[in-house]
Amino acid sequence: MKAKIFASLSVLITGAILLYAVTDFPDFGDPGSPPNAGVPGGAPSASRYYLENTYRDTKVPNVVTAVLADYRGYDTMFETVVILTAGIAIFAILRVLRRDDAPAAPDPDPARTDHTIDGDHHRIIVGTTCRIAAPLIQIFALYVVAHGHYSPGGGFQGGVMLGASFILLALSGSLRETLTRFSESDYMRMAFIGIVIYAGLGLLPMWVGRNFLDYGALSGLFMTKGEEMARSHSMLGVEIGVAVTVMSIMFAMFANLSTRGRLRGGL
Amino acid sequence: MLSFFQETIVPHFNFWIYVVIMMIGLWSVIAKNNLVKKLIGLSIFQTAILLLYVSLAVKEGATIPVIESQVLAGSAHTEPPAAEGGKKALPVINPDGYANPLPHVLMLTAIVVGVATLGVALALTQMIYKDFGTLEEDEVLRKIKALHDDV
Numbered sequence: 001m002k003a004k005i006f007a008s009l010s011v012l013i014t015g016a017i018l019l020y021a022v023t024d025f026p027d028f029g030d031p032g033s034p035p036n037a038g039v040p041g042g043a044p045s046a047s048r049y050y051l052e053n054t055y056r057d058t059k060v061p062n063v064v065t066a067v068l069a070d071y072r073g074y075d076t077m078f079e080t081v082v083i084l085t086a087g088i089a090i091f092a093i094l095r096v097l098r099r100d101d102a103p104a105a106p107d108p109d110p111a112r113t114d115h116t117i118d119g120d121h122h123r124i125i126v127g128t129t130c131r132i133a134a135p136l137i138q139i140f141a142l143y144v145v146a147h148g149h150y151s152p153g154g155g156f157q158g159g160v161m162l163g164a165s166f167i168l169l170a171l172s173g174s175l176r177e178t179l180t181r182f183s184e185s186d187y188m189r190m191a192f193i194g195i196v197i198y199a200g201l202g203l204l205p206m207w208v209g210r211n212f213l214d215y216g217a218l219s220g221l222f223m224t225k226g227e228e229m230a231r232s233h234s235m236l237g238v239e240i241g242v243a244v245t246v247m248s249i250m251f252a253m254f255a256n257l258s259t260r261g262r263l264r265g266g267l
Numbered sequence: 268m269l270s271f272f273q274e275t276i277v278p279h280f281n282f283w284i285y286v287v288i289m290m291i292g293l294w295s296v297i298a299k300n301n302l303v304k305k306l307i308g309l310s311i312f313q314t315a316i317l318l319l320y321v322s323l324a325v326k327e328g329a330t331i332p333v334i335e336s337q338v339l340a341g342s343a344h345t346e347p348p349a350a351e352g353g354k355k356a357l358p359v360i361n362p363d364g365y366a367n368p369l370p371h372v373l374m375l376t377a378i379v380v381g382v383a384t385l386g387v388a389l390a391l392t393q394m395i396y397k398d399f400g401t402l403e404e405d406e407v408l409r410k411i412k413a414l415h416d417d418v
Contacts, residue, residue: 018289086383
């Protein structure tokens with residue numbers, strides 16, 4: 001009880017200090033606020049530069065995608081590495097690889113794991129519906145990845161949707177059946193392949209003596225007229241790499257967390 | 268009272284909301300005993316930070332940071348095409364017409380990294396439950412202490 005009073009006090013004091021500071025903050029929706037327009041007399045605002053020059057530099061209308069994949073390419077690359085590292089960490093923490101305890105821990109409900117369309121009447125409607133829905137979700141996810149230059153979307157969002165389609169299959173049918181299509185060696189390998197796509201595309205400009213992730217140098221490879229379209233095409237490649245990694249790690253996290261690392265039974 | 272409300276809270280209501288949500292998250296991280304509830308609090312805390320950044324990006328009367336196709340086609344502007352022959356004039360883009368893209372970029376990656384770290388935290392929680400048979404923090408601490416006393 002004493003701990004809760006102390007916690008409430010410290011939280012209230014923190015909130016009061018933050019609210020006191022809020023009075024100096026810019027008004028909501030003010031286009032001239034420092035984050036939106038920069039400080040008068042100071043450095044020009046980065047966001048204004050991006051909005052004014054992204055289309056000139058890269059021919060990509062979606063400024064968020066261009067900043068994410070081009071201007072801040074290093075940041076995004078290592079964010080993707082963080083996601084891969086999280087997947088490896090979950091594998092290292094949870095995954096049970098010993099085979100000798102297999103008979104000691106049988107699947108709690110054999111009817112759930114030995115799922116057939118005839119044998120499991122509990123799941124026939126949900127399972128069939130989700131089986132039909134999953135490829136449609138995946139097609140939409142591919143659209144989100146590929147159309148990220150022209151509308152809200154991109155690698156992270158599309159990757160999460162692709163991962164969610166596999167999670168939906170595992171939830172509605174059985175994890176074992178989903179793992180026969182997207183096995184553990186597949187998804188761990190694909191998670192690395194995504195990083196290799198991203199970093200490999202970044203390394204290619206170094207071949208011709210330019211900087212790492214300086215996609216403008218790839219206009220010869222993509223057979224584009226100017227550097228702008230090369231940057232646009234490279235962004236698509238980078239987004240595909242991000243999507244592959246995010247998809248694999250999302251499914252890896254679900255598979256390991258829902259089965260306590262055994263990849264058998266589960267929800 | 269009403270003037271305080273109109274002059275202090277209304278122009279900064281997004282910050283007030285963020286502070287309140289952040290306090291809820293912080294309180295559950297500190298005061299809750301169950302490790303899963305602490306993780307939920309951590310997620311609420313993170314959501315408050317995301318809201319703070321995204322609300323900073325809002326501009327009055329602005330649209331999403333995707334340059335409109337009319338602007339790119341040049342029909343939205345009446346200025347004459349560029350003098351140099353053949354080269355198409357680059358569209359003039361008004362930055363105040365689009366929301367600030369930078370907080371969106373930062374929060375986009377922060378959300379995904381938040382999910383990844385939450386996954387690692389849940390994995391650690393599962394291992395704690397496997398080893399100690401409980402998720403209550405004080406019971407876990409008592410069992411760790413008993414283990415040390417035995418040695």
